[in-house]
Amino acid sequence: MSKSQYIAALEIGSSKIVGAIAEKTNAGYVQINHLEVEKLTNSVRHGCVQNVENTKGCINSIIRKLENRIDGNIDEVFVGLSGRSLHSKPTEVNHTLDATVPITDEVLDRIINEAGRDPIKNYETIKVVPRTYYVDKNETKSPSGQFGSNINIKLNLIVAKPNLKLNLDRVMSGSTRVREYLVTPLVVADEILEPSEKSLGCMLVDMGAETTTVSIYKDGSLVYLTTLPLGGRNITRDITVGLNVLEDTAERVKKNISNPLDKNVDHISIEGVNSTDAANYIAARTGEIIANIKQQISYAGVKIVDLHNIVLIGGGAQLQGMARRIEDEIKLKVRLGSYPKSLNILDHNINRAEYVQLFSLLSSAAQKMPYNQSCVRLNTYGNSDDDYVAPDYGSRGNDDNADDYNGGYGRFREEEPVRPSKPSRSEPSELRPEPKRRKGMSWLEKARKKMENLMNEPEDEE
Helix, strand or coil: CCCCEEEEEEEECCCEEEEEEEEECCCCCEEEEEEEEEECCCCEECCEECCHHHHHHHHHHHHHHHHHHHCEEECEEEEEECCCCCEEEEEEEEEECCCCCCCCHHHHHHHHHHHHCCCECCEEEEEEEEEEEEECCEEECCCCCCCCCEEEEEEEEEEECHHHHHHHHHHCCCCCEEEEEEEHHHHHHHHHCCHHHHHHCEEEEEECCCCEEEEEEECCEEEEEEEECCCHHHHHHHHHHHHCCCHHHHHHHHHHCCCCCCCCCCCCEECCEEHHHHHHHHHHHHHHHHHHHHHHHHHCCCCHHHCCEEEEECHHHHCCCHHHHHHHHHCCEEEECCCCCCEEECCHHHCCHHHHHHHHHHHHHHHHCCCCCCCEEECCCCCCCCCCCCCCHHHCCCCCCCCCCCCCCCCCCCCCCCCCCCCCCCCCHHHCCCCCCCCCCCHHHHHHHHHHHHHCCCCCCC
């Protein structure tokens, strides 16, 4: 058995799909050295797959590239789930208990799972996240082991439109199976937020290409989650339409303006576009996105003073001056989120902030995978029965070992008959071919026989 296990994960975004493989050693280290990216255009809108075939083609391309790099097959993959319709829906359940029996984890899991089965019109429940427990009206974070006659659980149902997961199922209908769908914003929060931040109160903001996901935590639990249909591509399109340039040009202009959110932006020309004109569009759309982010605090039922800080991630968050602008507008300290501390990224070229979501998926999946299982099946080569790989005669071309096959086209050559191979020493005697009997001895054999008779004659006894 291999000393390491391999975990494969995919993150499907509106502008690109990213896939990677992490290796987890027996010592528990998780290292990443294989990552592939495929760009997408209008196949995934606001995080939801629209064109199944195009998206499937990009994923298959990523899988093939990763398999070539590891010389193996990816049998299973963890897939991140996020998109425009993904949000939290608060609810609560009450359950009567036997006061003489302690509350167990199995009882809690059963109650929570039952809450997730209740139908919600036009939505599908993806996950159930407990928030607070009350045993006989006494609040507790850990009811397991306690006694009581009644339990009340306040929950957050993570729901989404049915087609969000349905289209992912269609995309992933190939040979590589989905090991598990992981709710990306929940996984990212678990992997990069500090426990103190969740306890004191914080907001996790993931600014992508076409969506911005806002998650709010307080007292160690998820309070609110929503996905806004706004992102970095909205800024790019404003420049495209307003200044009549191609979208690729607008994207490069946006990235190359020094401090585009500063009032005193440099007056230069970038690919024929005036930086001041572009900065006006950038500032206007950025202000709209931040205003929507700020509004989610009141929607969550909390106040700004209840929060300690904001953690900012995603490709849109890399816009110069974005973190400072959010600090000024919302009046909360902002820090940029980095990849999970449990990971070791061997290739520094892939250690980029825009891959934080995928790195979080890999870290979470590595904790979920049993030690004796792996998403990847490495190819083995050797002569033993366990390592033997049967040759594929149907695909041979100019193979030096294919002397008995005509170029792989399915017809055997007729130049010479197939000759039986020499039997091995371990072959049963009844299966060995009998030697041919000669009709008589040759003159040389007769002479040798005569000589042996003369040498073996008994000496005369006188």
